[in-house]
Amino acid sequence: MLFPVLCLVIAGGTVLTACQGGAPLEGGGPTATENRQEQPNRKQPASLDALRTRYASLKRQLAQQSPDNTYIVVDTARNVLVVKRKSNVLLTAIASTGSGTILDNPDRPGTQWVFDTPRGEFTIQSRLTNPVWVKPDWAFLEEGQKVPKDPAERLEPGILGEYALGFGKGYFIHGTLYTRLLGKNVTHGCIRLNDQDLRTVHRLAMIGTPVMIF
Amino acid sequence: MLHAAPSASNEKGDERESLQEATRLLEEEIKLASRPQIYLLLDLSEPILYIKGRGIELHRLPVLQWKTSGGGFLSGLFRLRGRPEVDRPKAEPSKDPSLPTDLEPINLQDMPAEYLLLFEPGLLLVVAPPLHEQPWLWARSRLREWWLRFASWTGVASPADQVAGPRLRLTLTGEAARSLAWTVTDGMPLLIGRTVPL
Numbered sequence: 001m002l003f004p005v006l007c008l009v010i011a012g013g014t015v016l017t018a019c020q021g022g023a024p025l026e027g028g029g030p031t032a033t034e035n036r037q038e039q040p041n042r043k044q045p046a047s048l049d050a051l052r053t054r055y056a057s058l059k060r061q062l063a064q065q066s067p068d069n070t071y072i073v074v075d076t077a078r079n080v081l082v083v084k085r086k087s088n089v090l091l092t093a094i095a096s097t098g099s100g101t102i103l104d105n106p107d108r109p110g111t112q113w114v115f116d117t118p119r120g121e122f123t124i125q126s127r128l129t130n131p132v133w134v135k136p137d138w139a140f141l142e143e144g145q146k147v148p149k150d151p152a153e154r155l156e157p158g159i160l161g162e163y164a165l166g167f168g169k170g171y172f173i174h175g176t177l178y179t180r181l182l183g184k185n186v187t188h189g190c191i192r193l194n195d196q197d198l199r200t201v202h203r204l205a206m207i208g209t210p211v212m213i214f
Numbered sequence: 215m216l217h218a219a220p221s222a223s224n225e226k227g228d229e230r231e232s233l234q235e236a237t238r239l240l241e242e243e244i245k246l247a248s249r250p251q252i253y254l255l256l257d258l259s260e261p262i263l264y265i266k267g268r269g270i271e272l273h274r275l276p277v278l279q280w281k282t283s284g285g286g287f288l289s290g291l292f293r294l295r296g297r298p299e300v301d302r303p304k305a306e307p308s309k310d311p312s313l314p315t316d317l318e319p320i321n322l323q324d325m326p327a328e329y330l331l332l333f334e335p336g337l338l339l340v341v342a343p344p345l346h347e348q349p350w351l352w353a354r355s356r357l358r359e360w361w362l363r364f365a366s367w368t369g370v371a372s373p374a375d376q377v378a379g380p381r382l383r384l385t386l387t388g389e390a391a392r393s394l395a396w397t398v399t400d401g402m403p404l405l406i407g408r409t410v411p412l
């Protein structure tokens with residue numbers, strides 16, 4: 001059984017959001033599936049011109065589904081983050097994404113944390129300046145330490161970089177002290193960037209900016 | 215040997231058929247692209263397997279060869295029952311706080327290059343590298359495909375592994391096969407067909 005990882009990010013001394021990892025995220029619920037294998041067409045056949053017009057119109061409709069403004073694409077297999085506007089690439093950055101490893105929770109036998117970056121489409125939901133990491137339980141357990149009772153002992157300022165951009169369920173794009181690990185799958189689910197790329201992403205991405213992760 | 219030149223009516227018929235198929239696919243893709251999700255589009259006309267979101271191409275995996283069997287021409291929307299198993303390293307809490315755990319993360323090379331994917335409604339997707347690249351994996355995929363068909367036919371297979379309907383065999387480079395295994399998620403939509411009319 002998997003259960004959420006908790007970590008917190010604080011900006012300006014106020015707890016703004018909780019962060020959880022583990023469960024895979026996928027936008028959209030199931031829809032009716034359909035496959036066609038040479039289904040007979042009982043309708044009156046449309047003219048070729050009408051079909052061509054319909055095809056061109058659908059092509060335009062599909063193009064209209066793409067974001068009007070800036071969007072972010074994250075390739076977790078190759079650890080690359082790209083910021084685009086229409087077909088223009090505004091930034092290509094080397095990132096670090098989820099390690100895919102698991103950690104048993106000793107306090108709840110049979111449960112474990114899975115450190116994956118979620119796949120799917122999300123949106124930027126928060127833009128924090130000078131975020132403070134509130135260490136979750138797993139961070140202590142991983143280091144062989146006891147989970148503190150005093151919340152103040154969880155605070156770790158300075159390690160997330162200048163900015164953190166939340167994209168839901170507590171996952172963030174943030175900075176890192178471990179720049180030599182960029183390009184590798186080493187995180188607990190968040191997306192790490194170097195300082196310069198993080199500044200650029202923070203400048204370009206607003207609340208509501210789509211983040212597509214695959 | 216001489217071939218008769220195709221008649222105008224035959225050409226029009228082919229164009230109509232391909233336009234109808236491409237139009238149906240576009241209609242399906244617009245539905246997929248209208249939702250916040252990542253989906254796969256297997257364009258058999260190129261052939262390329264696209265990873266897409268909102269109609270945008272995020273990544274492409276060239277298909278070296280494809281072959282269908284056990285059904286008519288394949289076209290339409292399918293959903294993945296479950297992604298391939300991944301052998302995940304398990305972190306052990308460090309006994310000594312001064313020695314943090316140093317666990318090797320999973321990466322693309324840990325993904326399988328040969329595997330089967332089951333989709334709903336009934337579709338078995340067989341992914342394997344080409345014979346000349348990895349003969350052992352190629353042979354294993356043939357064996358696994360044969361076994362699954364045999365087990366389904368004889369009733370030995372568990373209900374979850376029952377395969378009814380068509381099979382699609384995709385030959386991808388090892389790298390592309392691993393990329394696909396990395397990308398797929400449970401329930402991920404896969405749209406198959408020819409997107410470009412004649």
